[in-house]
Amino acid sequence: QLQLQESGPGxxxxxxxxxxxxxxxxxxxxxxxxYWTWIRQHxxxxxxxxxxxxxxxxxxxxxxxxxxxAISMDTSKNHFYLNLTxxxxxxxxxxxxxxxGAANGLKFFQPWGQGSLVTVSS
Amino acid sequence: VLTQxxxxxxxxxxxxxxxxxxxSQNVGSNLHWYQQKSGQAPKVLIKYVSQPFSGVPSRFSxxxxxxxxxxxxxSLEPEDAATYYCHQSSSFPLTFGxxxxxxxx
Numbered sequence: 436q437l438q439l440q441e442s443g444p445g446x447x448x449x450x451x452x453x454x455x456x457x458x459x460x461x462x463x464x465x466x467x468x469x470y471w472t473w474i475r476q477h478x479x480x481x482x483x484x485x486x487x488x489x490x491x492x493x494x495x496x497x498x499x500x501x502x503x504x505a506i507s508m509d510t511s512k513n514h515f516y517l518n519l520t521x522x523x524x525x526x527x528x529x530x531x532x533x534x535x536g537a538a539n540g541l542k543f544f545q546p547w548g549q550g551s552l553v554t555v556s557s
Numbered sequence: 558v559l560t561q562x563x564x565x566x567x568x569x570x571x572x573x574x575x576x577x578x579x580x581s582q583n584v585g586s587n588l589h590w591y592q593q594k595s596g597q598a599p600k601v602l603i604k605y606v607s608q609p610f611s612g613v614p615s616r617f618s619x620x621x622x623x624x625x626x627x628x629x630x631x632s633l634e635p636e637d638a639a640t641y642y643c644h645q646s647s648s649f650p651l652t653f654g655x656x657x658x659x660x661x662x
Contacts, residue, residue, distance in 0.1 A: 481642065481653055481654070481655045481656045482599065482642055482644075482653040482656075483653070484650055484651040484652065484653070495649065497649075497650045498649075498650060499650075531598055531599075533598075535646070540605070542587065542646035543589040543601050543604045543605075543610075543644070543646060544589075544591075544599070544601065544644070545600070545601045545610065547598035547599060547600070548598065549597070549598055550598050
């Protein structure tokens with residue numbers, strides 16, 4: 436059964452780079468046709484799609500974050516990554532990784548990681 | 558933009574719950590519903606408007622088309638206390654509704 440788990444520092448200083456890893460287990464990141472996704476949830480708020488990467492390396496980003504965002508993957512490790520530069524307190528959130536299908540009929544997020552709280556503070 | 562209503566609902570067990578999601582533009586059938594319990598990641602309940610995801614209890618159902626969608630929980634159970642989100646996969650950016658918190662009285 437496919438499982439995803441976020442990993443990374445829980446505290447990042449303002450103006451620095453937020454870096455998270457999503458560790459995928461129970462299936463190959465290159466298997467099938469899927470997008471590997473980052474979503475965040477500000478404290479007590481709703482869900483915001485950050486962006487995703489296809490196994491062929493194509494990326495799609497939320498325009499609101501595009502200038503600061505990079506999503507990448509390492510197929511040899513079965514991991515994918517989030518890098519968000521020049522962070523501020525507004526980037527404090529729980530960050531989730533998830534999978535979404537590329538094909539019609541599969542374009543919903545499932546499964547999800549358990550989430551990783553990242554706080555931006557000096 | 559996806560607009561959910563109500564924001565909050567306090568409901569007695571065995572009551573029926575109806576949550577609506579209105580899209581600012583036609584999303585076709587690319588509308589999905591998620592359940593998020595406190596401290597957990599969301600889980601998909603209903604995909605493509607009305608298709609229950611594997612293992613989802615039959616009391617959960619979805620309907621609608623185009624811009625107006627509904628999630629219905631028939632005969633609410635105590636374990637259904639959660640926040641429910643709609644999500645559209647029709648166009649970028651992918652978006653979620655603001656959420657509806659369902660509390661058990």
